[in-house]
Amino acid sequence: MASSSDSTLAAANIDAKNEKNSNITVSGKTSANNTKMTIATIQKAYHDILKDPTSLDEAAHYLYQSLLDDAVVGVFLEIHHLHRTGNLDALDGVPEEGTDASYRIVDMPNYDIFGISSVKKLMDCTCPNCDRPVSASRFAPHLEKCMGMGRNSSRIASRRLATKEGTSASSSSSSSYLQTTVGTDDEDDIDWSSEKRRKKTNQGNRNNGSKKNNGKSF
Amino acid sequence: MGETGCKHFQAYVKEQSLDTFRIIDAYFSACVNKDAREKKALSCCCFECGSYGLQVYACLHCIYFGCRGAHIATHLRAKKHSIALELSHGTLYCNSCRDFIYDTRCREIAGVNRRLEAKDLSKSLSWQPWIPTPKETNLLLANPRRRRIRANETIGLRGLINLGSTCFMNCIVQALIHTPLLSDYFLSERHECNAKSSLKCLVCEVSRLFQEFYSGSRSPLSLHRLLHLIWNHAKHLAGYEQQDAHEFFIATLDVLHRHCIKAKTEVESANKLNNATSSSGSGTGGGSGSGGHNTNTNTNVNSNCPTQCNCIIDQIFTGMLQSDVVCQECKGVSTTIDPFWDISLDLGETAHGGSTPKTLIDCLERYTRAEHLGEYGKIKCSTCKSYQESTKQFSLRTLPSVASFHLKRFEHVSTLIGKKVSTFISFPVELDMTPFMSEKNNAYGDFRYSLYAVVNHVGTIDSGHYIAYVRHHKDTWVKCDDHIITTATLKQVLDSEGYLLFYHKNILEYE
Ligand SMILES: [Zn+2]
Ligand SMILES: [Zn+2]
Ligand SMILES: [Zn+2]
Ligand SMILES: [Zn+2]
Ligand SMILES: [Zn+2]
Ligand SMILES: [Zn+2]
Ligand SMILES: [Zn+2]
Numbered sequence: 001m002a003s004s005s006d007s008t009l010a011a012a013n014i015d016a017k018n019e020k021n022s023n024i025t026v027s028g029k030t031s032a033n034n035t036k037m038t039i040a041t042i043q044k045a046y047h048d049i050l051k052d053p054t055s056l057d058e059a060a061h062y063l064y065q066s067l068l069d070d071a072v073v074g075v076f077l078e079i080h081h082l083h084r085t086g087n088l089d090a091l092d093g094v095p096e097e098g099t100d101a102s103y104r105i106v107d108m109p110n111y112d113i114f115g116i117s118s119v120k121k122l123m124d125c126t127c128p129n130c131d132r133p134v135s136a137s138r139f140a141p142h143l144e145k146c147m148g149m150g151r152n153s154s155r156i157a158s159r160r161l162a163t164k165e166g167t168s169a170s171s172s173s174s175s176s177y178l179q180t181t182v183g184t185d186d187e188d189d190i191d192w193s194s195e196k197r198r199k200k201t202n203q204g205n206r207n208n209g210s211k212k213n214n215g216k217s218f
Numbered sequence: 219m220g221e222t223g224c225k226h227f228q229a230y231v232k233e234q235s236l237d238t239f240r241i242i243d244a245y246f247s248a249c250v251n252k253d254a255r256e257k258k259a260l261s262c263c264c265f266e267c268g269s270y271g272l273q274v275y276a277c278l279h280c281i282y283f284g285c286r287g288a289h290i291a292t293h294l295r296a297k298k299h300s301i302a303l304e305l306s307h308g309t310l311y312c313n314s315c316r317d318f319i320y321d322t323r324c325r326e327i328a329g330v331n332r333r334l335e336a337k338d339l340s341k342s343l344s345w346q347p348w349i350p351t352p353k354e355t356n357l358l359l360a361n362p363r364r365r366r367i368r369a370n371e372t373i374g375l376r377g378l379i380n381l382g383s384t385c386f387m388n389c390i391v392q393a394l395i396h397t398p399l400l401s402d403y404f405l406s407e408r409h410e411c412n413a414k415s416s417l418k419c420l421v422c423e424v425s426r427l428f429q430e431f432y433s434g435s436r437s438p439l440s441l442h443r444l445l446h447l448i449w450n451h452a453k454h455l456a457g458y459e460q461q462d463a464h465e466f467f468i469a470t471l472d473v474l475h476r477h478c479i480k481a482k483t484e485v486e487s488a489n490k491l492n493n494a495t496s497s498s499g500s501g502t503g504g505g506s507g508s509g510g511h512n513t514n515t516n517t518n519v520n521s522n523c524p525t526q527c528n529c530i531i532d533q534i535f536t537g538m539l540q541s542d543v544v545c546q547e548c549k550g551v552s553t554t555i556d557p558f559w560d561i562s563l564d565l566g567e568t569a570h571g572g573s574t575p576k577t578l579i580d581c582l583e584r585y586t587r588a589e590h591l592g593e594y595g596k597i598k599c600s601t602c603k604s605y606q607e608s609t610k611q612f613s614l615r616t617l618p619s620v621a622s623f624h625l626k627r628f629e630h631v632s633t634l635i636g637k638k639v640s641t642f643i644s645f646p647v648e649l650d651m652t653p654f655m656s657e658k659n660n661a662y663g664d665f666r667y668s669l670y671a672v673v674n675h676v677g678t679i680d681s682g683h684y685i686a687y688v689r690h691h692k693d694t695w696v697k698c699d700d701h702i703i704t705t706a707t708l709k710q711v712l713d714s715e716g717y718l719l720f721y722h723k724n725i726l727e728y729e
Binding site: 037038039042066067069070073074077078080081082084085086087089090091092093094095096103104105107112113114116123125127128129134136137138139140141142143144147 | 221256259260261271272273304306307309318320347349350355358359361362363364365366368370371372373375377379380381382383384417434436438440442443445446447449450694696702703704705
């Protein structure tokens with residue numbers, strides 16, 4: 001697609017040409033034409049078009065037709081190229097068979113979108129840390145203990161470490177944008193598997209986890 | 219080995235080289251600069267009829283322009299010139315073959331010229347169709363089955379099992395999976411893995427997740443491997459306290475970003491060196507150089523932009539936040555620009571009175587309002603050489619393709635006591651960010667966004683649950699409540715409380 005400034009100039013040209021054609025009747029002698037054409041005449045023609053509603057209408061129509069024509073040629077060339085490289089057939093392929101109805105969205109009470117009645121499933125998964133089977137619904141608390149990140153000192157240590165990294169990272173090193181915080185290590189008895197949600201202490205110091213400067217904290 | 223046109227073109231190149239093509243393409247097809255545009259405007263018309271239509275061809279053997287059809291064909295036949303260039307799209311035409319021809323080297327030259335044009339007009343590159351490599355063509359032919367994605371079908375949806383209070387993770391994963399640019403990236407398998415085992419690579423795991431979501435399976439998925447990988451790479455997160463969906467979102471972006479830059483450390487350090495030596499960062503290669511840099515001599519611009527990472531996460535989620543500190547004594551402006559992944563918005567009353575925000579727009583207006591730093595917040599002014607009272611104002615220098623907003627619903631009265639702000643904040647489906655930009659009159663900027671995911675926290679601060687609404691297709695919304703996926707109406711989405719709001723840019727610039 002030609003740039004918009006091209007099109008503008010092209011629009012100006014039609015008028016410039018019309019003007020010109022009244023003076024110069026012979027076409028094809030373009031070298032003669034071009035010496036007459038200057039940027040100034042194009043600009044003048046352009047402003048004349050803008051002033052007169054009829055010619056503006058004509059110009060807009062011409063522009064639209066040209067752009068449409070150009071876009072159609074673009075699609076044609078793309079397909080032509082795909083055809084020449086054999087990619088047209090390659091991209092098309094054949095549609096998957098016999099699955100048309102089975103993926104249809106279901107919108108009924110007591111059924112989920114797949115048409116399955118919404119009962120909670122019992123599933124097992126294999127813990128990637130210890131390779132033991134664990135009930136999926138209890139995987140997160142298991143993993144926390146399994147990785148040794150429960151309420152023990154190694155976790156606190158790792159958090160302290162992470163905090164150090166976090167502060168150095170926040171001073172515009174690009175290695176990490178994450179800012180972390182120290183909790184007060186209040187390892188009280190909140191069971192993490194219950195739905196308790198507890199936010200960090202000294203929240204005020206952090207910029208809500210995002211990169212720098214988000215929290216408008218001066 | 220690519221395409222080589224036709225035998226006539228090969229003979230032409232042997233005799234004439236590609237120099238004529240390079241120049242004609244630069245001046246009359248790509249129009250790489252003002253001079254070229256003027257030359258094209260003045261002289262690029264049919265030598266036969268004088269027409270200036272868009273469909274003009276240039277002879278590559280002599281100086282001749284002719285319009286599509288009889289006029290150029292007559293010339294080529296009469297002069298026994300075979301190769302011409304179609305100027306509107308820069309396509310080669312061979313009159314001996316009577317067909318368009320394609321040559322890889324010419325395409326490369328044309329690519330360079332198009333980039334010069336885009337840079338000269340400070341606009342984005344035009345769209346170019348995907349051209350599969352011969353290897354990709356063979357893969358496509360060997361695997362001809364195509365799965366069509368339709369709006370009334372469930373392909374792309376999967377429930378996610380709750381692994382024990384992991385609804386925060388499920389919601390963020392649902393939002394990420396439904397991020398169009400991310401799914402484009404992963405479904406086209408653009409991640410090139412450097413990890414020893416793809417089982418240890420988080421990016422590969424996300425890649426597998428996308429495959430699972432689009433596999434057509436209807437059973438819920440367990441994210442246990444993902445949780446393990448994220449905890450492994452962000453150890454400080456493990457434990458009950460990371461049940462905050464926003465924190466998990468940022469941590470996930472961070473871990474993914476770090477995985478990506480690990481592979482590109484060499485490139486990064488090279489970039490850093492370049493950035494350090496060039497004093498004025500004139501936006502080369504970054505793609506978002508919006509022209510019109512600040513030239514006001516009174517302002518003290520210290521744009522200490524850190525090296526912009528080019529990983530897929532940063533390409534999609536990173537914007538630049540501008541902060542202008544104005545010295546009240548000399549009115550000197552000091553500008554800093556910092557990257558951000560999301561914007562956290564205050565909901566409560568402001569310190570200086572004023573009404574509480576009721577809409578997302580209110581929140582953004584408040585966020586970008588100039589604020590007095592007061593007597594106790596004096597900042598050293600480099601012009602006055604002393605500490606002065608100042609105002610500070612945020613604005614958005616550049617916006618990411620995905621704008622995500624975090625409504626700060628969790629307030630912390632003291633270190634241990636928190637409260638949840640449940641005020642209703644309305645948010646729009648279509649959002650125009652133009653009023654919040656640093657440069658509002660950027661002619662090429664279009665800052666309109668569409669809502670595509672909302673993460674909600676239901677319940678109280680102590681016992682709650684996260685659910686997500688995601689846009690499955692345009693006008694088709696679904697509710698993701700762990701393993702239960704159900705249809706949702708737009709009204710349900712907009713009436714929901716809203717904790718994290720995800721908006722996708724409507725018009726994306728190429729490159
Ligand atoms: Zn385990
Ligand atoms: Zn003609
Ligand atoms: Zn010729
Ligand atoms: Zn040929
Ligand atoms: Zn990988
Ligand atoms: Zn990155
Ligand atoms: Zn000052």
